[in-house]
Amino acid sequence: MSKLVSAVQNSLREIILAAAVKAAAAGSLPAVAEGSFNVETPADRANGDLSANAAMAWARELRMPPRKIADAIAANLDLDGTYFERCEVAGPGFMNFFLSPAYYGDIVKDILDKGDDYGRSDYGKGQRINVEFVSANPTGPMHMGNARGGALGDCLAALLDFAGYDVCREFYINDAGNQIEKFGLSLDIRYRQIFEGEDSVELPEDSYHGEDIKERAQEFADLYGDKYMSVSEEERRKALVDYALPKNIAAMEANLTKYRIKYDVWFKESVLHNDGELAETLNIMKEKGLTYEKDGALWYRATEHGGEKDEVLVRANGNPTYFAADIAYHRNKFAVRGFDRAIDIWGADHHGHVARMKGALDAIGLDGSKLDVILMQLVRLTRDGEVVRMSKRSGKAITLVDLLEEIPIDAVRFLFNMREPASQMEFNLSLAVEQSAQNPVYYCQYAHARICSIFKKLASEGIEPRACTDSELQRLTAPEEQELIRHLSMLTDEIISAAKNYDPARITRYTVDLATLFHKFYNACRVKCDDEALMQARISLCQCVRNTIKNVLSMYKITVPEVM
């Protein structure tokens, strides 16, 4: 919470308590109540700027009707020298306080002082937090789930950074295990089909059938010809994987860069296998008696650690499972790299994995509660009101690349962060490309561009912004001005709440609301006017709005155009 805003809220509590003590001393209250009460911002401005429910909260304790308590307190209030102008008792016993123009002026001054740092706080100071997101399977193209996960993860990381956490953005590359074998097999068959004909070898049902596999096999054939037809299957598959996997990973990185996502760490699963960390983790589990052997496989006693059934760690064929590697991976995050907290963003289809992962961490002596998993629900794409399943061009499921080709990055990043992760959201393709006010991202950018335009216009007439005096800023008394300032003042608090709840959508909504309040102000109050002092005060307010929009949009790596 902005220091000023929280200071004012706290001071109000003290003012009320002091008045209650005075009222009790004067005999208009039977005693000084001890129960807690809330100070909050009423939905309807007519009910004041801040409202306290003390009288209602104390009614039972004091055995007195709430209205009478409120009247007694109100009569004993001392508002001299505070930001409060007056208090009204209303409704069932609310005490509604109205802030003075000095408060609004000071908020504007505070925001201008903070500039590009406005909204930042040290709330999460000293906390190292790892945010792992997308982590798409490197055997094929990234899909819509990765698109949502990318926007969500990157913006969440940005939010945590803004709230003062030390954030590490991480991509986990599943470059080992079953799927890589399947990848090699699929590439192998496509490669052989090039030389032996389409019908020579059949692709098994559960292998990768995508066009991307064919393309990689063809590239490989273009490079090496049929040279690998004569070597062993094992050698050929290895060569194919060694060729195709780095290509795929590089492609993912390039596409994510286009999406404005830059990772601090690309963590390879294979490292866990090769450096012995996986074996080490399995040994720890064995030593702790967490495992047993059955049917040739190594099992984890998950049922003894909150799981519904035991899980295989090492298959009968000697290959460790994804789960085993994932335990080693999370052990690495906490025990090796020492993160205070780790956030994983997974598709909702992984939800069954959450409890057993946390349980396993607890079982090996780490704290599973330090792991937070955000489960994302599916995205439903629509165009002109119809559900879209396939890409028109490829006929296959729409990929991240398809999406970024069709929709501006600003819109994708913003729209994916309009809804909470857990909601099954609809992504309206026609709206996303539309450059109109219905598209919330343009609506916000437009407010910014409009302010820039005002400044340009003023500059062309020789009017430059200047610092305002306190009394000049106190000229901002129109309801539209005060609403706008009030909303501006909430930014830091909103960012902290959003960070705490892992909910970047809170901030996109905040920004839309800010744009709305600005547009209302714009229509109600002319900036350029004959009253020089008032004009400069309004210019200051516009600077606050412009800065704030810029701070939040650029936090989410969304551009802030000066002209639209």
Add this chain to the structure above:
RNA sequence: GUCUCCGUAGCUCAGCAGGAUAGAGCGUUCGCCUCCUAAGCGAAAGGCCGGAGGUUCGAAUCCUCUCGGGGACGCCA
């Protein structure tokens, strides 16, 4: 069957550490540029907050049950 997410205006969704008359956008109807960007603003219409109990001075919000929809329950990842 077990677990999980979701049911709020015609549509897409806010609100949910309980608070005053339940909000926004789209869509519908009607207004506002001789004046800083009309990609804007204003007004009207539109609701048993899925249903039933309970807790409370007070419930869209908390608890229990129930109905409807999505998803998950592999020696896949």
